[in-house]
Amino acid sequence: MKIIKSSSSGSLESNDLLVFVSPNSGVKIEIDSIVKLQFEKSIYETILKVLEEFEVKDVCIKIEDKGALDFAIFARVKTALLRAGEEK
Amino acid sequence: MMRKIPKHIEGYGEVREFSGVFSDMNVKKLTQVHVKPKCPGERxxxxxxxxxxxxxxxxxxxxxxxxxxxxxxxxxxxxxxxxxxxxxxxxICLVSSSFFPVHEPMVKWIESQKVVKIYTNYMSGPVAKCVSSGKLKYPVIMQTHxxxxxxxxxxxxxxxxxxxxxxxxxxxxxxxxxxxxxxxxxxxxxxxxxxxxxxxxxxxxxxxxxxxxxxxxxxxxxxxxxxxxxxxxxxxxVSGTTQITKDPLGLKIAKMAAKVIEYSGYLKEGFSFQTGAGGTSLAVAKEVKKLMISKNITGSFASGGITGYMVEMLKEGLFKTLFDVQCFDLDAIQSVKENPRHQAMSASLYGNPHCKGAIVNNLDVVILGATEVDINFNVNVTTASNGMIMGGSGGHSDTAAGAKLTIIVTNLVKARLPIVKEMVTTITTPGESVDVVVTERGIAVNPKHVDLIEILKSEGLSLYTIEELKEMAYSITGVPSEISFENKIIGVVEYRDGSVIDVIYPMKG
Missing domain, CATH: 3.40.1080.10 (Glutaconate Coenzyme A-transferase)
Structure with missing residues (x-):
């Protein structure tokens, strides 16, 4: 999927996260999280998994995480990508 | 205990390591006091x-x-x-029973190293942050009330x-x-x-x-x-009114904790009880109140920091008296002013382990919170998982040691952090004095209470081992990465008897 515009999803409620997606060349991921110390790697891997599933090669993703669980991260990132991607 | 505590700590002195809840109960001497007498007319x-x-x-x-x-x-x-x-x-050495966000101006006294030593029972806000980052010259000494x-x-x-x-x-x-x-x-x-x-x-x-x-x-x-x-x-x-939680998880935990109390055998005529001012703790009080009314039980006393909710129970005759070390709201102030059954107590009477018997010794059940609990039932209420000081024992360790049944109520997971985990970041209250941990997904009983485990099982409560609760938490959150800490000790956690139960290191970076 090709990212053609900016989008966002999610919220800054506890246990949720806010995701910003924008076009980019290459993959750029920025993670800000209240549990960065404990879970940065795992959050990173979850984001990569979503990118893989949707075959996104060029994107900038910024997340502001308030302690979301993996499934929530997956869903929020997926939503933001679908909102920013080229319609088929 | 598997903690590495040095024998000597710079700025603290010789360390007597914690070796059990009631391991130091020999005859004690009180210190001498300087008294400057006053003559009549002296102002x-x-x-x-x-x-x-x-x-x-x-x-x-x-x-x-x-x-x-x-x-x-x-x-x-x-x-x-x-x-x-x-x-x-x-x-300057400061002996202040707590620090709150309002004490921000003290940061510059610490940073300029004019205040070099602090004893306290609880700290939050800028002073806690400043001390956690290692700016206080000597380690902060965290005590209990x-x-x-x-x-x-x-x-x-x-x-x-x-x-x-x-x-x-x-x-x-x-x-x-x-x-x-x-x-x-x-x-x-x-x-x-x-x-x-x-x-x-x-x-x-x-x-x-x-x-x-x-x-x-x-x-x-x-x-x-x-x-x-x-x-x-x-x-x-004071806060206006202290509120019972509306969070469904908190309410579920409260219901489960009340069942534990009901089946434990302690909920009978003369029952004594302490709970905090937190929303979930008050929800437990509400459930206990229902049980007391339905079983027609009059409790002997409730104690600790007192809220309007406990005042209400006193007025309704559910407890004969309150022992109050501090009032949390206006209703409590009004009550202690007017009602002789609402009695003030000093911190020593409340929880001093080396007096001739503190009120906590007479407690049947205490409800306490936790920032972390580990598989040895040790509880941390002193630091966040990253080592930052954000609290302290207050009366936590005192009541846990005294009460017959100490129940920790907590969510299993808070904002992705597993609360039940392999090892707590800082030990505040030793697992030896913790009897039951109640989370929304299940209850763990300290394995030393074989009878209680049997009773609660036969009543159909969802019992797990503490290790199972930990696994459950990790399966939801993932296994947290280990955090590395600096070597310099920034805090000494004293158990109520003055032995050192843990030390606090600052986060790296």
Missing amino acids: KIFLSIKEFFDKFPPFDGMTLSFHHHLRNGDSVINLVFSVLERYDVKD GGRARAIESGEVKIDVAFIAAPSCDEYGNMNGVYGKSACGVLGYAHVDADYANHVVAITDNLVPYPNTSIEIFQHKIDSVIVVESIGNPKGI
Whole structure:
């Protein structure tokens, strides 16, 4: 999927996260999280998994995480990508 | 315990390592007190803090004590230090029962290393952050409410000047906390300082004609009285009403905890109970109240920091009396003022392990919270998982040691952090004194209580081992990465008997 515009999803409620997606060349991921110390790697891997599933090669993703669980991260990132991607 | 605690800590001294909840119960001696007698006609009153310090000059290395009955509305520490700025004084030791966000001005005293040592039972806000980042010259010494009283009575902590915030006071020092614009209720934490400090100062914004009435601390303990404009901001002193949680997880936990109490066998005539002011703790009180009414049980007492909810239970005759060390809200203040069954208690009476029997010894059930619990039932309420100080024992360890049944109520997971985990970041309360952990997904009972496990199982409660709860938490959150800490010790956690149960290191970076 090709990212053609900016989008966002999610919220800054506890246990949720806010995701910003924008076009980019290459993959750029920025993670800000209240549990960065404990879970940065795992959050990173979850984001990569979503990118893989949707075959996104060029994107900038910024997340502001308030302690979301993996499934929530997956869903929020997926939503933001679908909102920013080229319609088929 | 698998903690690496050095035998000697720079700025603290020789370490006596924790070796069991009641391992140090030999005969104790109380320390000697300096008393400067007063002649008839001798005045105690000063019209400003400056006037006081001009008569009794501050000196290098002095130890000053303060109390937290004005909580986040306290102006006394900041006021005293704003005047101390005019004097060239260093190496100050602070013995303050708690620090709150309002004490932000103390950060510069710590950073400039004029305040070099701190004893406290609880800290949050900028002071906690500053200490956590290693800026205090010597490690902060985290005590319990009962442990603070013990340390002062034994002479381990010697106080040169104690400043007691007095919402109502006369010119000879008779004071109470229930009248005046800065009314806070009971002055429980200040009693030991009034008894043992070399110089005891009542600081008041409400000077009343001699003699004050309804006196909590009497004139024969007071050296000086300072009158100031304001000792505190009422908005920070008390909350309007303390609320029962509406969070469905909190309510579920409360229901489960109440079932544990019901089946434990302690819920019978004469039942004694303590719970905190947190939303989930109050929800447990509400469930317990329902049970007491339906079973027609009258409790003997409830204790601790008192909220309107406990006052309501007293009024309805569900408890015969309240033992109150501090009032959390206006209803509690009103009640302690009017109702002789609502009794004030000092911190020593409340939880001192080396007195001739503290109130906590008479507790059947206590409900306590946790920031972390580990598979040995150790509880952390002192630091966040990243090592940052954000609390402290207060009465946590004291009540856990005293009560017959200590129940920890907590969410299994909070904002992705597993609360039940392999090892707590900091041990505040030893697992030996913790009996049951109740989470929304299940209950774990300390394996030493074989009978209780059988009873709760037969009543159909969802029991797990503490390891199973931990696995459940990790399966939801993932396994957290290990956090690395610096080597320099920034805090010493004293158990209530003065032994060292843990040390605190700052986060790396």
